[in-house]
Amino acid sequence: MTKPVKLTEPVFCPHNLNKYASLMTIGNGYMGIRASHEEAYTLQTRGMYLAGLYHRAGKGEINELVNLPDVVGVEITLNGEIFSLTSGVIESWHRELDFSCGEVRRELIWCASDGARFAIESRRFASAQKLPLLAMEIVITPLDADACIGISTGIDATITNHGRQHLDETQVRVFGQHLMQGIYTTQDNRNDIAIATYCDVDGAAQRCFTAKERRLLQHNTVQAQAGQRVTLTKMSWVDWTSERNLSLETWGRQSLRNIEECAQQGYDALLAESNTNWHAWWQSRRVQVTSTDISDQQALDYALYHLRVMTPDHDERSSIAAKGLTGEGYKGHIFWDTEVFLLPFHLFTEPKTARSLLRYRWHNLPGAREKARRNGWQGALFPWESARSGDEETPEFAAINIRTGLRQKVASAQAEHHLVADVAWAVIHYWHATGDLNFMTCEGMTLLLETAKFWISRAVMINGRLEIHDVIGPDEYTEHVNNNAFTNYMAWYNVEQALGFARRFGYSDETFIYRAEHFLQHLWRPEVQPDGVLPQDDTFLRKPAIDLTQYKALAGKQTILLDYSRAEVNEMQILKQADVVMLTYMLPEQFSLQTCLANLRFYEPRTIHDSSLSKAIHGIVAARCGDSAQGYRFWREGSLIDLGEAPHSCDDGIHAAATGAIWLGAIQGFAGVNVRYGELHLAPVLPAHWQRLSFPLRWQGSTLQITINDAEIRIHSTEQITLWVNGEKVSLQGETVFSNSGIILPTHGTATTEGGDE
Amino acid sequence: MTKPVKLTEPVFCPHNLNKYASLMTIGNGYMGIRASHEEAYTLQTRGMYLAGLYHRAGKGEINELVNLPDVVGVEITLNGEIFSLTSGVIESWHRELDFSCGEVRRELIWCASDGARFAIESRRFASAQKLPLLAMEIVITPLDADACIGISTGIDATITNHGRQHLDETQVRVFGQHLMQGIYTTQDNRNDIAIATYCDVDGAAQRCFTAKERRLLQHNTVQAQAGQRVTLTKMSWVDWTSERNLSLETWGRQSLRNIEECAQQGYDALLAESNTNWHAWWQSRRVQVTSTDISDQQALDYALYHLRVMTPDHDERSSIAAKGLTGEGYKGHIFWDTEVFLLPFHLFTEPKTARSLLRYRWHNLPGAREKARRNGWQGALFPWESARSGDEETPEFAAINIRTGLRQKVASAQAEHHLVADVAWAVIHYWHATGDLNFMTCEGMTLLLETAKFWISRAVMINGRLEIHDVIGPDEYTEHVNNNAFTNYMAWYNVEQALGFARRFGYSDETFIYRAEHFLQHLWRPEVQPDGVLPQDDTFLRKPAIDLTQYKALAGKQTILLDYSRAEVNEMQILKQADVVMLTYMLPEQFSLQTCLANLRFYEPRTIHDSSLSKAIHGIVAARCGDSAQGYRFWREGSLIDLGEAPHSCDDGIHAAATGAIWLGAIQGFAGVNVRYGELHLAPVLPAHWQRLSFPLRWQGSTLQITINDAEIRIHSTEQITLWVNGEKVSLQGETVFSNSGIILPTHGTATTEGGDE
Known part of the structure; x- marks a missing residue:
C-alpha cells in the first residue's frame, strides 16, 4: 500500500x-x-x-x-x-x-x-x-x-x-x-x-x-x-x-x-x-486507484479518512451524524444516510463497526415503537432525525417563515417512512456479508420483525389491494404521495425478508406469519410500464415536466425554490433525487439492466440533484448499466460536493453521505461489487480515466484484496469463498486472476467455476 | 454655556x-x-x-x-x-x-x-x-x-x-x-x-x-x-x-x-x-472650568455625560450599576457607590432623579428586611449587590481559587453593612436639598426608621457600651473588625437622624424612640486621639505598617495581593481606601479641620488607593483642608482612572463612582460645597491650575449659578435662599458677588449677611 x-x-x-x-x-x-x-x-x-x-x-x-x-x-x-x-x-x-x-x-x-x-x-x-x-x-x-x-x-x-x-x-x-x-x-x-x-x-x-x-x-x-x-x-x-x-x-x-x-x-x-x-x-481499507487525474486518489483517501473519523465505533449508543463530527449542520442528527451511504463501507471493511451501527438502532427500538404507536401504527417507526435517545428529534415545525411568521410542520418526520425499510435493508446486508448468527437471531431478527410489523400496519386495503399512502420517498420535492415505488418495493422487501428469516429461525408467531404473507400477496408495487419506466408514485407520470437545465447547473443550491413554491414543485416532474434510480441501486436483483437503464434515462433529466445523495447513486447505476463515462462524471461531481472550489460548500460540516458515496461509487459502481440473493457479485466497469483499481474487501469472514485493470481482475482471498465474477460463479482461495472476459488465468491460488447462472 | x-x-x-x-x-x-x-x-x-x-x-x-x-x-x-x-x-x-x-x-x-x-x-x-x-x-x-x-x-x-x-x-x-x-x-x-x-x-x-x-x-x-x-x-x-x-x-x-x-x-x-x-x-448641569490644562474641562464633560447616560431616571425600579450601562463588570449590580458617589450630582442638579434613586431602595425594602431577618437582625439590611428584585445578588462564594479549588464566602455581603447608613445619609441629604415633605413623611421616614432599626439590633452591649462587631468598612483590606469608626459614626448618625425625624413627624412608636435614645446614649464611637487620629477600628492602630510606595505607584491594580495574602494584608496597616478620611468627607460637621487634616496625614501613607473610590475623596478632604495642590493632584489622578492611558483600564465598563467623583471633586472639593446641619456651605479653594469654575446648583427649589475665580465668588439665585459663603451666613436672590474674603460686592441682586457662626 x-x-x-x-x-x-x-x-x-x-x-x-x-x-x-x-x-x-x-x-x-x-x-x-x-x-x-x-x-x-x-x-x-x-x-x-x-x-x-x-x-x-x-x-x-x-x-x-x-x-x-x-x-x-x-x-x-x-x-x-x-x-x-x-x-x-x-x-x-x-x-x-x-x-x-x-x-x-x-x-x-x-x-x-x-x-x-x-x-x-x-x-x-x-x-x-x-x-x-x-x-x-x-x-x-x-x-x-x-x-x-x-x-x-x-x-x-x-x-x-x-x-x-x-x-x-x-x-x-x-x-x-x-x-x-x-x-x-x-x-x-x-x-x-x-x-x-x-x-x-x-x-x-x-x-x-x-x-x-x-x-x-x-x-x-x-x-x-x-x-x-x-x-x-x-x-x-x-x-x-x-x-x-x-x-x-x-x-x-x-x-x-x-x-x-x-x-x-x-x-x-x-x-x-x-x-x-x-x-x-x-x-485493511485503502482503495488505490491509478487515474489520469490524481485528484481521484485524493477523493478516495479523503473519503476513507472521514469515514473513520466520523464513526463512533467505540460506542454503540452513538451513530454517524449527517455532518459527522465536523460541524453543526443538521444539529449533528442521524438520518437514513448512515445505513444506506455509510454503513456499507464499514460492512465491507470492518463488519464489527456495521454491527455497532445496527445495534444503535436496536437500542433505540423503544423510541421507534413509541413513535409508531403514537401515530396509530405497530412495530417500529424510527425517527427521521435521531440523536442519543432514539426519540424523534426532527423539530415539529420547520424554521419560521420570516415573511409570514408562520411555521410549517416538517413533512419528513411525518411521512418519510422509507427509513424503516432502509434499516431492515442494512440488517439483511449485514447478515449476507457476515453470516453473524448471534446478531441475526437476536438484534437482527427483532429489527426485521419490528420494521416489518410497521409496514404491515402502515398499508391500507383499497379495492382488494394493499397500498401505502401519504409518504415521501427519498425525493423530497414530491411530498405526500401514494404508492411511492421506492417505499412500496422496500417495504415489500422488508416484510419478505422478515418472513423468510422468521421461518428460518422458527419464529412461531402465527399471526405475524399470516399477516406477512397477506401483506406480500396484496401489497401493490407499481409496475414497470411497457417503455421500461417504473412510475415513481401514483400521480407522478401525470404531472407536467419543465426544462431544468438552469437548476441542474446549480445542483445542490435548491435554486428551483427561488422560482417556485414547494407546493408548485410538488405538482411537477421535478426531482431532488430520483427514487426509482435509488431503488434499482438498493435492490439490484429485482430489476433487469434494461429497466435500470430505462429509468436512469427517464428520471435523470427530471432530477436536479439538489440532494447531496443524488449524483453518486446515479453514477453507480450508470456504471452498472455499463456507462462508465456517465458513471465517472457523476462520481466526480459527487466527490466535488465538498472538495470542489465553492468557498462555503461545507462551512457547517462536510456531507457525510456524499463522503460515503465516494467509496460506494468506486466499489459498488466501478468495481461492480453488489449483493444479489445474498451472494457477492463483482462486475467491474472501470472508467476510461482509471487504469487500475485495488481495494480490500471483507466477505463472510474472508479478507479479499481485489485489483482490477483493463486486462484482468486479480482477487486474493484469505479463505475459500464463492462469488460471481462477471456473471461466472467461482470458488477461490489465495490469489486468482481473471481475464476481463472472466477466464481464470493461472496463479498460485485455487479456483473453480461453478457454472452458475445469474 | x-x-x-x-x-x-x-x-x-x-x-x-x-x-x-x-x-x-x-x-x-x-x-x-x-x-x-x-x-x-x-x-x-x-x-x-x-x-x-x-x-x-x-x-x-x-x-x-x-x-x-x-x-x-x-x-x-x-x-x-x-x-x-x-x-x-x-x-x-x-x-x-x-x-x-x-x-x-x-x-x-x-x-x-x-x-x-x-x-x-x-x-x-x-x-x-x-x-x-x-x-x-x-x-x-x-x-x-x-x-x-x-x-x-x-x-x-x-x-x-x-x-x-x-x-x-x-x-x-x-x-x-x-x-x-x-x-x-x-x-x-x-x-x-x-x-x-x-x-x-x-x-x-x-x-x-x-x-x-x-x-x-x-x-x-x-x-x-x-x-x-x-x-x-x-x-x-x-x-x-x-x-x-x-x-x-x-x-x-x-x-x-x-x-x-x-x-x-x-x-x-x-x-x-x-x-x-x-x-x-x-x-442646567454643565460645570465649566478655565484651567491651564484643557483636559480638566474634558474630564468634567466626560463625567457629566456619563452621569446622564448611566442613570435610569425613567424607572424607579432600576438604579445605577457600578459600571453604568457601559459593560458587564460587576455583573451590572448596584452598590453603595450609587448613593454616595452618584446621587449627589443628581440631587444638586435634578432632585427628581435623586428621589427616583431613593425610591429604588424604598421599593426594595422587602428584600432588605428579609436579609436582616434571615441574619437575626431587625429593620432593613440592604443587599451589598443589588439588581432588580432587591434581593442580595452578591454570589455566596467568590470566584473559585483555581489553585485550591476552594471558594471563599464573599465577606462584603456578610459584613460590609455601612451601606445601610449610606442609604440613610442620602435620604437625609435629599431632605436638606429639597425639603420634599411628601417624600420624607412616606418613603424617607420609612427608610430612616428601617435602617435605624437595623443598627439598633446590630449593636451588642459590651461592658456597658454598645459596640458594632464583625464589620467591614469601605476599606476592604481590613475585614471583620469591631467598632469600625466609619460604621459606628454613620450608624449613630443614621439613628440620630431617624429619631429626630420621628419626633418631628410625630412618629409615636415609643419602643423605637426608647431604643433609639438608648442606642445613641450607649453606642461607642471611637474617639479622636490626642494626636488627632481617629482609630479606624479597635485593632487597627496596633497593627504594623509597611512601606507601600511600590504598591501606591500601581494604585488600582491590587499588586499588594501578589506579595501578601488577604489574611496578611488584614493584619497590617494597609488600606484600600481610608475609612476615616471618607468619614470626615461624609459628616463634615462632626470633625474639625484639624481632625480632618490629622487623619488625612496619618492615613494617606497607609492607603494604596486600590479602590477607584479612594483618591477623589482624599482630594476633596485635602481641598476642604485648604490644600488645593494635593486636592488637585488626587482629583486629576482620580479622573484618569478611566481616561488615562492604560489600554485596559475599563474594558468591562467605566468606573461609575469614579465618574461621579469627578463632579464631586470639583463641586464639593474645589467649590467647597457641603451641607452641615442641613445648611448649604460654599468655601471655594480653586487649585492653582484653575482660573475660573462655574456651575449650576439646585438648592431647596432655587436654581443657583455659581462662578468662582481667584478674586470673587459670583452667585445667581432664582429664589431667595440662605447659605454660608466662606463661613458667613448670607441670604440672597438674583446675582450676588463676594470677594474671596467673603465681602459682598455690589450687584443687581439682594443679599444680607446673617452673622452666623460655623
Missing part, C-alpha cells in the same frame, strides 16, 4: 476558513475537532464535538451536538503585535491534512507590521489510540531579530453553538505549572465533561494562569533570540460521562492523570502510537 | 478597542450601547444593555445585566474584501464622542489590499428623546474607482455575556423591504425583548434577508461609481416588558410602528430632537 495522500489548503483566505476547518477536521469517532487556526478570526467557527453528546439549549430549540469549550485557540503576540494572517504579510504558506495519520500541519513565515519575520509551524492530531486525546504543538521562531513572544492558551468555555450555550461551568482548576482543568455540566444536569489540559512553553520567562469569564488561560512570555525555536506543547484529554457514580473530584482526577501520562510520553511518541494504529487501519 | 467638548480616540489600535467601546458608550439611562466598531474584531466585546434587565444563566451563575442581541455590527465588503482596520492601510482616521449630544462619529479613509481607497463615515446616537431608539448611519464612498459594496447587517442574537446566553429566540420576522424584528425571551420566561430594526441602503441593487443561527440579516449589494456616497441608515427600537398583558404579536407591533415613524422622520430630524433635549440638559 502506498501512503494515503494529503489535502492541502492552497492559500490563506478568510472566505475559506470554515470550508477548510470542516474538510480538515481531525478526530477519531469519539471526538471531532474542526481545523480552525490557532489564532482567532472573526469569521472562524471553532468546534469540538463528542459523538452522542447532545443537549437542548432553551425553549423552542432542539437537541443538538454540543460545541465544547475550545482548546485549539492560542493568542500569539510577537513584540506586542497580535499575530493574525489578516494583517502583516504572509511570506510563505503551507497547510495540509495528512490522511495517513490525521495530523493537520501548517508552516508559514509571517512578516509583522514592523518588517520582522517569524516562522510559525503548528501541528495537531486526535489520537487514534487514546480517543480522548488531542495533542498539538506550535513552534515560533523569530527569523530576523530577538523578539518577545507572548503565548496565551487554555480552555475557553465562551464557545457556543452560534449563541446557544449548553454547558454550565462547574469547576475550573489549575495544578502545578502546566496543568489545568475545566469541568462542565450540560444545563439539564445529565452530562459532565472534564477537559484536562497540559501546556508547556519551553523557555517561558513568565507564566501565569487566569480564570475569568469562562476562560481558563495560561499566559507565557518568552524573550527569544533570533533563530531560537520556541515551542508550545499542548495536550488535552476530553472525558465525558452521563452516568457518573464517582464524585466530581475523583472522576475529574482520572483525566488529569491521563493527560499527565501523555505529557510524559511527549508529542512525537503519542503521534507514533497513533500512526501505528492509522497504518493498520489503512492497510 | 459653551458647548461641551469631545472625546477623541487618537488612533485605531486593537488593544484599545474595549477601552474606547466603554468610554464612548452611548445611551440614555434606558439603554447603553458600547461604542464597538461596526465591523467585527476578534478582541472586540459588543454590548447593549437595558437598565434593570437582569437574568441568571445556568447553575452556579448569578443574576447579571443581559447583553442583548447586537444591532451595531455591519459587515462591509468592498470589491469582495471584508473591510477591517487590521488589514489594508488606514490613510486617515478620526473618531470622537460628542458629549454635547451623545453622538459617536468616525471618519476614515481606508486603502484596500489592491490599493483602492474608500471613505467610510459613520455616526450613531441613542435618542435622549425617544429612549428605545438607537439610530445609525454609515456612508461609504469609493474614492478611486467604481466598486461593488456589500453591506450586511441586522439583529445578531448570537451575542452572549462571555458565553452565557440569557435569551431564547422567540420570533424573528421581516416586513416589506426594510423592516425586521426579533423577539427574545429571557430563559426564565419573565421578560420579553422586542427589537425592531429598519435598514435602508440607498441604491441597493440587490437586497435579501436571511434568518439563520440566531442571526436575522439584511444583505445589500451596491454597484457604486467612484465618488458616489452609499448610505446605510439603520434604526432600532428596543422594547422590553416583564409584565406583558398583550399578545406577543400585538405587543411586538408597537415597536414596529415606532421604528417606522422614526424612519419617516429620518436620522437628522431624530438627532435634532435628541440634541434639543441634550442642550437643555447641559444648560
